[in-house]
Amino acid sequence: MDQIPILMVGDCLLVSIQVDMHDQLALALQDSLMTKIVETGARGVMLDISSLQFVDSFIGRLLNNIASMARVLDAATVVVGMQPAVAITLVELGLTLSGIRTALNVDKGLALIRRIIDGEEQAFDRREG
Amino acid sequence: MKTRLLAVAIEHETDIVLVRDRTRSVATLLGFDTQDQTRITTAVSEIVRNAWDYGHGGRIEYWLAGDSPQILEIVVSDRGEGIAEIDAILSGTYRSATGMGLGILGARRLMNSFEIDTAPRRGTTVRMAKPLPRRAAPVSRKDLGNLAQSLAAGRSVDPLSEIRRQNQEMLVHLDELQRHQQELTQVNQELQDTNRGVVALYAELDERADHLRRADELKSRFLSNMSHEFRTPLNSILALSRLLLSRADGALTGEQERQVQYIRKAAENLATLVDDLLDIAKVEAGKTVVAPTEFTATSLFGALRGMLRPLLVGDAVALVVEDAADVPPLFTDEGKVSQILRNFVSNAIKFTERGEVRVWAQLEAETDCVVFAVRDTGIGIAADEIDLIWQEFAQINHPLQKKVKGTGLGLPLSRKLAELLGGKVSVESAPGEGSVFRLTLPRVYRVPGDGAEAESEWIPDPGRVPVLAIEDDPADAFALEHALAGSRYQPLMARSLAQARRALQRVSPVAVVLDIVLVGEEGWRFLLEMKQNPATENIPVIVLSATPEERKARSLGADDYLGKPVEPARLLKALDALTGEHSVTRVLLVDDEEVSRYLVRQLLPRGAFELSEASTGQDGLRRLREKPPDVVLLDINMPGMDGFAFLDRLSQGKDASGVPAVVLTSMRLTAEQRQRLHAAVRIVAKSELSPDTLTAAIKQALSAREAGPS
Numbered sequence: 147m148d149q150i151p152i153l154m155v156g157d158c159l160l161v162s163i164q165v166d167m168h169d170q171l172a173l174a175l176q177d178s179l180m181t182k183i184v185e186t187g188a189r190g191v192m193l194d195i196s197s198l199q200f201v202d203s204f205i206g207r208l209l210n211n212i213a214s215m216a217r218v219l220d221a222a223t224v225v226v227g228m229q230p231a232v233a234i235t236l237v238e239l240g241l242t243l244s245g246i247r248t249a250l251n252v253d254k255g256l257a258l259i260r261r262i263i264d265g266e267e268q269a270f271d272r273r274e275g
Numbered sequence: 276m277k278t279r280l281l282a283v284a285i286e287h288e289t290d291i292v293l294v295r296d297r298t299r300s301v302a303t304l305l306g307f308d309t310q311d312q313t314r315i316t317t318a319v320s321e322i323v324r325n326a327w328d329y330g331h332g333g334r335i336e337y338w339l340a341g342d343s344p345q346i347l348e349i350v351v352s353d354r355g356e357g358i359a360e361i362d363a364i365l366s367g368t369y370r371s372a373t374g375m376g377l378g379i380l381g382a383r384r385l386m387n388s389f390e391i392d393t394a395p396r397r398g399t400t401v402r403m404a405k406p407l408p409r410r411a412a413p414v415s416r417k418d419l420g421n422l423a424q425s426l427a428a429g430r431s432v433d434p435l436s437e438i439r440r441q442n443q444e445m446l447v448h449l450d451e452l453q454r455h456q457q458e459l460t461q462v463n464q465e466l467q468d469t470n471r472g473v474v475a476l477y478a479e480l481d482e483r484a485d486h487l488r489r490a491d492e493l494k495s496r497f498l499s500n501m502s503h504e505f506r507t508p509l510n511s512i513l514a515l516s517r518l519l520l521s522r523a524d525g526a527l528t529g530e531q532e533r534q535v536q537y538i539r540k541a542a543e544n545l546a547t548l549v550d551d552l553l554d555i556a557k558v559e560a561g562k563t564v565v566a567p568t569e570f571t572a573t574s575l576f577g578a579l580r581g582m583l584r585p586l587l588v589g590d591a592v593a594l595v596v597e598d599a600a601d602v603p604p605l606f607t608d609e610g611k612v613s614q615i616l617r618n619f620v621s622n623a624i625k626f627t628e629r630g631e632v633r634v635w636a637q638l639e640a641e642t643d644c645v646v647f648a649v650r651d652t653g654i655g656i657a658a659d660e661i662d663l664i665w666q667e668f669a670q671i672n673h674p675l676q677k678k679v680k681g682t683g684l685g686l687p688l689s690r691k692l693a694e695l696l697g698g699k700v701s702v703e704s705a706p707g708e709g710s711v712f713r714l715t716l717p718r719v720y721r722v723p724g725d726g727a728e729a730e731s732e733w734i735p736d737p738g739r740v741p742v743l744a745i746e747d748d749p750a751d752a753f754a755l756e757h758a759l760a761g762s763r764y765q766p767l768m769a770r771s772l773a774q775a776r777r778a779l780q781r782v783s784p785v786a787v788v789l790d791i792v793l794v795g796e797e798g799w800r801f802l803l804e805m806k807q808n809p810a811t812e813n814i815p816v817i818v819l820s821a822t823p824e825e826r827k828a829r830s831l832g833a834d835d836y837l838g839k840p841v842e843p844a845r846l847l848k849a850l851d852a853l854t855g856e857h858s859v860t861r862v863l864l865v866d867d868e869e870v871s872r873y874l875v876r877q878l879l880p881r882g883a884f885e886l887s888e889a890s891t892g893q894d895g896l897r898r899l900r901e902k903p904p905d906v907v908l909l910d911i912n913m914p915g916m917d918g919f920a921f922l923d924r925l926s927q928g929k930d931a932s933g934v935p936a937v938v939l940t941s942m943r944l945t946a947e948q949r950q951r952l953h954a955a956v957r958i959v960a961k962s963e964l965s966p967d968t969l970t971a972a973i974k975q976a977l978s979a980r981e982a983g984p985s
Contacts, residue, residue: 166292166296167292168289168292169291170288199313199316200295200316200320202317202320202321202324202378203321203377203381204320204324204378229313230310231312231313231314232313234310234313235317235385238314238381238385239317239381239384239385240377240380241377241381
């Protein structure tokens, strides 16, 4: 069965969703992503959905879940490259993706993840110091 | 106007992906902008997933309705349980544990119109619609055609669904295969059970047969022993009564004489019975010896007439013995033939009150058998009793039967004797009209089984080529011999494979005819053995069989195959085709010595070789030019042109070069002489001349030439 590749860039995991996922594939992605975070100790996860033509409630929930789970595993999640039509539809559908940080493209996404990690460390340092 | 654009079944989870793809295609083709494409796709995705998750699949249809504006209508129906909390969901107050329920509301928001029809057990049907964009030109019929084409093309390039479809088909087939296999296993099991039963049955039959054989053996042994025991006291009674009647011990009164006469009569009858019994027992025990001699039917009839005339009582019955001068002499056991005929004739006389008993003999040329026949005008035998008369002690029911005495052993004994001589007895009869008893015998008696006499016939016939025929059934063997009679092939008959092997050692036949059925598995092995042995592999083999086994025969190396019965013409044709021109090798013998030429003439198997002779080298060269032979047999020591000179001429010769030579020499060749002889020339010492050495040397010389120019 096909699989969505997960790439390691620095301490970030990069997932580029290029195909229309059926539900099982989406759930499999969620599982392998979590396993990978634990294996590699990655601090950030970037989901590139620029090729995705739509996001329905199931995919929306999936993205939310990935972000929540990654946070528990000490990794920040950023979704990048959402198409405007998809964004509009998401809002019309009533999905808010409240737990997810987004960025316009991969560069900005990486920078955002870096900031989040650093920010958390500073906050941590402040508390400790 | 309402037109259906497309319908897709939702049978599998991955069909959701397919439906999304189709939806986007339809929306794109109908001219919706990207935003609406995404809206429609998302709404459809929500509803179709519901249909899959809660309704276990269903169906989606795309319709184009209305005129101005045209509307895309999408209908998703499932066959599920229906949605119980539909009102709560639509009012937005429903919150499912999984976060579901949002889909329906979301879809309603994304589409312009949204109707949901759900009822328990009837499933759910959702109708969603969105008008086509105003700025686009109305979709015409032609456009619809193009649309359908594009969708169809799109469908065919979707490999995933295609693979899935094939997968499903394969699963169905696999299922079927498995079922078939189960059935087969079951049938197999049944067959095995049946087989076990049959095997058990066979064992039982074998046991029974064994019992019967033993009982039969016991009977024969009893008869042959007891008959001897009976004979001794009987002989005493006969001798004593004769003594009494001779009045050696004083006179007898009239009454006493009558009584002694009765005693003697009874003893004689009993002795006849014992004799017959003894004969039967002997035949059955295989102790009877056949002593074949040559005799004519005429002489046999002469003796018979003298013996049987006393049996005639009065003039009411005449015994007519026909002339048998045109029946060729027989070679078989005269005593036994006479015994059978005596039985026939005395039987005929017994059961004939008036008329005649006629005896004659004739030759059946086709099978080389002599038929003796005895016809009477007696009481005849009813059809249902005909089989009975050949059984021991059986006597038919007739008033006349009670008057005439008989042991009931005559006819059974006759039959056994006839079989012993390789013949048979038969009877035709009608009650009240009389009977004809026939004895059919091979004119020449052949010892069954060992066939030693056949081997003595393996004397090559000059002018014919030998063909080894392996056939164990005498009738078929005879037919084979008959088929080849008069042809250029001389049949050498072998009755067994052992004999055939001996024959192959003694003669080299141009072909072998092998009857496979009668000799069975061994026959196949023999065929294989022949074809694997370098000495015999080149002898063509024709397999005869009554069952269709041509493929097997050919695969084991048979050169031809004929079904039985064999037609003579086909057999000859097959032999001709297989032996062809190779069957006769032309040999030129060049030798000045008369004795050597005579020797070679005698030793060279005729038929396979055609020999011409020359007494000098010059004469040899002349003959060589006139009629080139296949091989030259050459003497070295000759006056005038000697063998070496002849060979030199042969190798330079313009007209007959390439004819291989075999050198025959009576002297030991020196090394120098050997060198002078060409490498390809075979040398045979005259002291070693035999059919085999000659044939082998000629074959070697011929095959060396065929292998390449030397």
